[in-house]
Every structure is written in C-alpha cells, then in structure tokens.
Amino acid sequence: MDTSALKSDLSIETKTSRLAMDGFLASVQRRAFAMARAASGNADDAMDVVQDSMLQLVKSYSDRDVEEWRKLFYRILNNKINDLFRRRKLQRRFGGLLPGLASQNTYEQDAPADPFDKIPAAEGDPAIHLQRERTIVSLHVHISRLPRRQREAFMLRCWEGFSTLETAQTMGCSEGSVKTHYSRALSALRVNLGQSDEENPYEN
Amino acid sequence: MKTEFEQSLQSDLRHGEQAVDAGHLQQLASFRQQALGPLSSNATQAPRRLRRFLWPTAGMALASILVLVLAMPFSPFGPTASNEYLSDNLELYDDLEFYYWLAENEQDLRG
Numbered sequence: 001m002d003t004s005a006l007k008s009d010l011s012i013e014t015k016t017s018r019l020a021m022d023g024f025l026a027s028v029q030r031r032a033f034a035m036a037r038a039a040s041g042n043a044d045d046a047m048d049v050v051q052d053s054m055l056q057l058v059k060s061y062s063d064r065d066v067e068e069w070r071k072l073f074y075r076i077l078n079n080k081i082n083d084l085f086r087r088r089k090l091q092r093r094f095g096g097l098l099p100g101l102a103s104q105n106t107y108e109q110d111a112p113a114d115p116f117d118k119i120p121a122a123e124g125d126p127a128i129h130l131q132r133e134r135t136i137v138s139l140h141v142h143i144s145r146l147p148r149r150q151r152e153a154f155m156l157r158c159w160e161g162f163s164t165l166e167t168a169q170t171m172g173c174s175e176g177s178v179k180t181h182y183s184r185a186l187s188a189l190r191v192n193l194g195q196s197d198e199e200n201p202y203e204n
Numbered sequence: 205m206k207t208e209f210e211q212s213l214q215s216d217l218r219h220g221e222q223a224v225d226a227g228h229l230q231q232l233a234s235f236r237q238q239a240l241g242p243l244s245s246n247a248t249q250a251p252r253r254l255r256r257f258l259w260p261t262a263g264m265a266l267a268s269i270l271v272l273v274l275a276m277p278f279s280p281f282g283p284t285a286s287n288e289y290l291s292d293n294l295e296l297y298d299d300l301e302f303y304y305w306l307a308e309n310e311q312d313l314r315g
Contacts, residue, residue: 054239094263
C-alpha cells in the first residue's frame, strides 16, 4: 500500500471537510448569534451559546453529510439555549445562598449597550427607521418570552425559513406538533405586537 | 405560503441580524477557527471560555447538604425549624431531576 498517497488523500479530504465546515459556520454564525441574543436577551450568553454550538457540531457531526449540518446545528443551538435557561433557573434558586451568583443581565434588568441599537440606518425617513428598530427590539423581547417549543418552532419556521418537515426533523417532533407550536407562537406575537387578527393557514 | 404578518416578522428579524457589530463578528470568527481546530491533523482544541456553572453546581451540592442536615432527627435547629425549612423548600425535592441533569450535563461538557 502506498502510504504516502493515502496520507495525501486523507489530507485533501481533511482540508475539504474543514473548508466545507468553515463555509457552513460562516454562513450561520450571524443568524445564530442573533437568535441566541433574541432568546437570551444577553450578548455574552449568546456568544457562549454560539461558541458551544459550533464546537459541538464540529466535534460530533463533522462526519455527517453537509446537507444535515444546518438542521443539526440549529438543534444544537436550541438545546444550548435551553441549557442556558436551566442554568439561569438554578442561579435564581441559589443566588441568595452564594454571593456573587447573580442572574445574568436580561431584557428585564439594566443591560449594557444593546448591539441591536446599531441596526444600520436605512435610507429615507429616520422616523420609520427608528420605528423599525423599536419593532425589532420588541420582537426579540417577545420571542424570548415564548414557551420553549413555541420559540423553537418560530425561530426555525419563520426566522430561518425551514419547512414544516425540516422544522419537525430539527425539533424531533411531528409536523402536526410543529404546526401547533408555530401557530400558537404567531398568535402570541400577534397579540403582544398589537397586530390585528388575520387568517392563520394552520387553523381550521 | 407565509402570511403578510409572517413575512413582516421574517423581514424584521433578518434585518436585525445586520446589527451585529464588528467586534462580535470578529469574536464569532475566532470561535469558528477554534471549533475547526480538531479537523486539522494533530491539532488540539483551543481552550473554551470559562464556564459559569461551577458556582451553580457547588450551590446545588451545598443546598443538598443543608437539606440533609436540617432534615436529620438530631438537628441542632430542632424539628420545628427543620420542618419549616423543608416546607418552604419542597421545590428542591421537586427539581431533583433538574439537579441530576445539571451534574450529568456538566460532565458531558467537560468531556
């Protein structure tokens, strides 16, 4: 066996895999951070979530087909967000027992400058731009307050643009469950954002 | 097919992604390179950011010890005090599964 050729083939395969994974992570990093930021209300926590998600995807699933990476990554991302909420719950429980174990800054507390304050200025009426900024921030707040499964379904279906099937595969549930969670999420957001009721394609 | 409301939400959310500033983008790129490290031959994984669940885990252990001590029949605080403590903290028992998950999850994350 020509070991030098084999090593060369493996090196090329590794480089190709690395390039493919690099390209994929570059394509999702911005949205992943925005999603984590919206869900958690905290940029530092969002950074941790995205970092952990990237590490786990590469560590556990880099040998999977490229077509599977997107769904796998968002499943990992949602799991890391859920882990964050569980840690916060624990911090709230024991924060009084251990000094310094304060809850992380969230939308409810005084937070440092919100990076979403830097939404790029749009051409045209500044008032419209400002209103859009406020809408986006408000939307993030209400997304963070959705129940877990509704939040996941909404971020995958609406934000990422997954189909019902892709969302179900990512969430590990049936398409019917996705439709239910998504419908409820939309209804909640419609009420909280002050939108008028309109026909929902998932309601019969 | 998405409704007008859904399209509006998607548009706003994707527009908001553009607000990620250069500093955060640089950090994300750094995370990407750290994550890709294992895909290079003989590369070692870069150290991760310091995890912040050491204190919660210690707190969990401390709380468990406190509950056990106070629940003991010869507790110096007396049965009345321990009963009051237990009655006020029954949710600790309700969330034992949560604490076990935390301990197990920490081990997995540490590898």
